[in-house]
Amino acid sequence: MNNVNELLRSLKSLSGPFLSFEREELPETPGELFLQWLNLAIENEVKEPHAMTLSTVDADGCPDARVLILKNMIGDSFYFASSVESRKGQQLKCNPKAALTFYWPILGKQIRLRGTVEDMGDEAGAADFRDRSAEARVVALTGNQSRELVREEELEYSLAEQREKISRNPDITTLNWRLYAMNVREAEFWQGDTNRKHTRIQYYWSEGQWNHRRLWP
Template identity: 80%
Template sequence: MININNPNELLRSLKSLSGPFPSFDVNLLPETPGKLFLQWLNLAIENGVKEPHAMTLSTVDADGYPDARVLILKNVVNDAFYFASGFKSRKGQQLKRNPQAAITFYWPMLGRQIRLRGTVEDMGDEAGAADFLQRSEEARAVALTGNQSRELVREEELEDSLAKQRERISHDPNITTLNWRLYAVNVKEAEFWQGDTHRKHIRVQYYWSEGQWKHRKLWP
C-alpha cells in the first residue's frame, strides 16, 4: 500500500505517458500554427477528449510573478486565439499592464501539448457585448455582478447579487456590460509537442521571422 504521507513515493507511483498515442508526421506540416492547431483540435474531438477547448492562460502581475488559470477558448481566426473575461478581474488588470501572455493546452489521452505565446488585444466594446450575449443566462448573471476576483465575505452576498442580476436579465434579455471583454492572443511563437512512451518526444516550434512563419524541430 502506498503511504500518502510520502508524496514523493505517491507521485512516482503514478503512471504518465503510457500511450498508445497517435502519430505526428512532421513532413506534412501546414504553413501556420493556427491551421495545425485546428487539425489537432479536430483529432482531439474525434477521440473523445473531454473539454479540449479548455486552456491555461498565463499572465504576469505587477511584481513580475506569473499567474495562470484555466478558461475556455472561444475562437481561432488565422493565428489569433480568442478568450473572454471581465476587465476588472485579476487577469484583466494584469493584461492591461502587460499584454504579453501564454496559452497552454494539454490532452493526456493523446499525449499532446500545445504552447502558444503572443500579445493580447482587447477586441472592443461591440465584440465584448456580442460574446457576452452568447453566454448562458446564469453565466451572464455572474458576470453582471462585476465582482470577479474580489473577496467574498458572506455567501448571502453572492446569492442576493445573482438574484438581482437574474431579474435585470429577465427585464432586459439584451443587457450587456462594458466590463466583459473579448480578447485575442496574436500568436508569435507556438510549439506542438507529441509525447512518446520512451520519452523521445516530437517537438515542432513555429516562430515568426522576417514577416512569415517558419518552423523547426526541437530536441525532446
C-alpha cells in the first residue's frame, strides 16, 4: 500500500454526530427545504455556507467545476454572477444545463441541484456589479478572466487602470458582468450517517408540480 493511500485512509470522514433528517413534514418545494437547511447551517456557524460548486459542460462535452457564491434565491431559482467571457460564462452560453452542489461537513449535509441557467439581462447584471466590493469590481473590469497571464506587471497595471476608472466614475459597469439564475428541476438533500446509512430525499419536477421520494443510501 503506498503512502498516499495510507494517508487518505487515515483521515476521518463523516465522524459526526449528526442530526437526524426529519422527513415527516417535508416542504412542498426544494427551495423551502434549502432555506431550512441554510438557516441551520448559519445557526451552527458553518463557514461560508453560501459557497457552492457550479458544474458546467464545455463544447466538447467535458465537465468543468468551480466554487462560487450564491447571490440570491427566489422560489426554486438560485442566483450567481460571473463574467460572460469567463470559461463558465462561455460554457453556459453553449449549454445552459448545469448543476450546483453545497456541502457542509460539520452537519454531514449535501445538497445537489440540477437545472437550466438563464441570463437575467443587462440591468440585473449591472445592479449586481454595483453591489460588489470596490476591489471585486476592479478585478472584473480587467476583462481577462480565465485568460493566460504572462507577466505580473500586466495584472498590476490593469488593476491600477481600473481603480482610476472607478475613482472617476463610481457607478461604472460592464456588460461582460452577468447575473445568472439556475431554475432547478431536480434536487437531492443528503444527510450523512456515521454508519453510511445515509438519508436521501430527491425532489423532481413532473407535469407542472414538485414530487419527492426517498432514495437508497
